[in-house]
Amino acid sequence: MEPMTPISCPTTPRWNQDRPFLTGRFHQETRASSRFDDSKRFTPDSSSNSGVEQAIGCYDTPVQELIVIDDLLSAMVGIEGRYISIKRVHGKEESIAFQVDPSMDLALQASSTLELAKRIFPLCECFLLIDQFVESSSQFKNGLVNHAFAAALRALLLDYQAMVAQLEHQFRLGRLSLQGLWFYCQPMMGSMRALAAVIHQASAKHFVGSAVLNLLQSQAKAMAGDNSVRSLLEKMTECASNAYLSILERWVYEGIIDDPYGEFFIAENRSLKKESLSQDSTAKYWSQRYSLKETIPGFLANIAATILTTGKYLNVMRECGHNVQVPISERSKLTIFGSNHHYLECIKAAHEFASKELVSLIKDKYDLIGRLRSIKHYLLLDQGDFLVHFMDIARDELNKKVHEISVEKLQSLLDLALRTTAAAADPRHEDLTCCVDRASLLTTLGMHKDLDSNSIEDPVSITGLETFSLSYKVQWPLSIVISKKALSKYQLIFRSLFHCKHVERQLCGAWQIHQGIRSMNSNGTAIRRSSLLCRSMLKFISSLLHYLTFEASRELSFSCVLEPNWHVMHDRLQSTKSVDEVIQHHDFFLDKCLRGCLLLLPDVLKKMEKLKSVCLQYAAATQWLISSSIDINSQSHSQKTMIRDATVTESIFNFEREFNSELQSLGPVLSKGSQAEPYLTHLSQWILGVSKE
Secondary structure (H helix, E strand, O other), X not given: OOOOOOOOOOOOOHHHOOOOOOXXXXXHHHHOOHHHOHHHEOOOOOOOOOOOOOOHHHOOHHHHHHHHHHHHHHHOOOXXXXXXXXXXXXXXXXXXXXXXXXXXXXXXXXXXXHHHHHHHHHHHHHHHHHHHHHHHHOOHHHHHHHHHHHHHHHHHHHHHHHHHHHHHHHHHOOOOOHHHHHHHHHHXXXXXXXXXXXXXXXXXXXXXXXXXXXXXXXXXXXXXXXXXXXXXXXXXXXXXXXXXXXXXXHHHHHOOXXXXXXXXXXXXXXXXXXXXHXXXXXXXXXXXXXXXXXXXXXXXXXXXXXXXXXXXXXXXXXXOOOOOOOOHHHXXXXXXXXXXXXXXXXXXXXXXXXXXHHHHHHHHHOOHHHHHHHHHHHHOOOOOHHHHHHHHHOHHHHOOEHHHOOHHHHXXXXXXXXXXXXXHHOOOHHHXXXXXXXXXXXXXXXXOOOOOHHHOOOOOXXXXXXXXXXXXXXXXOXXXXXXXXXXXXXXXXXXXXXXHXXXXXXXXXXXXXXXXXXXXXXXXXXHHHHHHHHHHHHHHHHHHHHHHOOOOOOOOOOOOXXXXXXXXXXXXXXXXXXXXXXXHHHHHHHHHHHHHOXXXXXXXXXXXXXXXXXHHHHHHHHHHHHHHHHHHHHOOOOHHHHHHHHHHHHXXXXXXXXXXXXXXXXXXXHXXXXXXXXXXXXXHHHHHHHHHO
């Protein structure tokens, strides 16, 4: 017998191995031969071969070995032989069993012949499993990754079948023994078993997309000790990921999700529209319109957040009609493997470009800083001249009960105040609107997640003075930063400042009444004491406003809340590199202002509200107190005058005791709170100083 020529064993696909292959007429004839006839291929429902005319034991021993080799070559490509049957075994997990005709010569059964045949059976089973996976995964519903994986497996099976064809050729020439067949099959065992293990798990768990890629990668890492198998699995991963990376490329280069089978690790919630940013107080659009799924490819896990934001930024610009794509110079075909991790550099370059372009767009074209400054003028009372005029002309409407107020009338009065004051020079003043809430500030704050709603009480009856607020129209894309959620925080601050302004105006009115009777003889009356009380109350509310807003009082040595925080935010926005940083700095500014304005400190807030309530009650009673005291001078000796004098004096003493008591009790509350909020230390020292006076 002539020596056998070398047989090429495809441990890796044709496109990954330099080796000779059967070509030309013989290969074409072999592929068309009966051994590769699909009509004889094993299928899950096929039964064992029933066309055997006589048992294998009827042949001589050498012939039986040749028959076994011939049937093994058939089994290696999924075709039942005359004496080797293929059956599906049903149990906890379905499997494929190969059986040799039991009538085989006992001598062959006792020898290594049967044992060698059984060693080759796992390779036959792996081929069947892979072949069935290729057929089933080629269906559209299984996704692009499975399609690409199946295509790579199909190429591998072609190489495998070419190897079987070569072995059959050698067998027909009489140059292949059972030991030789086993020798040439061994190199394929590891690769086929590894692929079969991946396929078995992927099929059982119905993996698609990222899950398939992660499974291939984990299996490749597990085979680190076998370089040929590891290289094959890595090549399979690369082939399977090509379709996935094409989806990734469109996302990071154009901001478009082209994912017909839902395989991409970024989910799109189409029900959330950009218009919801001006209506939804939770601002779900920016955080939930595009989000990461649980299953992310392992090689993208560390950069998944960057990929998400890159596409979001490009998508925002496209929504603005600003069609921008990553420049060709920065775009590159994304590939996974390679020691330089080229795909990471491509994604980072795309992210930097998208971040820079979007920040530039909202700052320059849409003037974000100008919008924030305009909101600061109106909602944070940076320029309050329009508000003073508005409070004068809208006083009667604001004093009504909430359900009696006409928002349309308030809006017309607001427009009038804006047109007749310095605010008219601001081109954005037309975006300012008024609104009236149905709940008091305390109730609204009680709904805030940082406050205990049971710890605050709502007034029995409230008017527009407690519920009036301003709003601001913000268009896309600035609504990403100045969302409904952010505006609601501005409104909470405005309502607090507006009410303080109202208290201050009422006390100023009471002070003017006192000043109007200074020329009158008030000796022996309670007017003097009332004047001192009014001065203390006015000092309290004016200093509180100075502390909260922008001007530093000469009597105060500490800085205010809103203005320093605004400058910090403004400086940070100048150097931001992404919209997410802009949102973060803006939210941080608002949260710090809310806390600095005592709106997130219920114990302190309740004390402040009580003090303002006492001040309003006193201011409302001032006219009666003064008029009663003036009447005393003309009726100094009557019993009626004595009763009235005692009543007025007692009323003033009551207001004074209540105000001083609340002021003194506020000091310890501030001191306690200053342990967690250091900025309260200065306010606490001032409160203690006022109470001592």
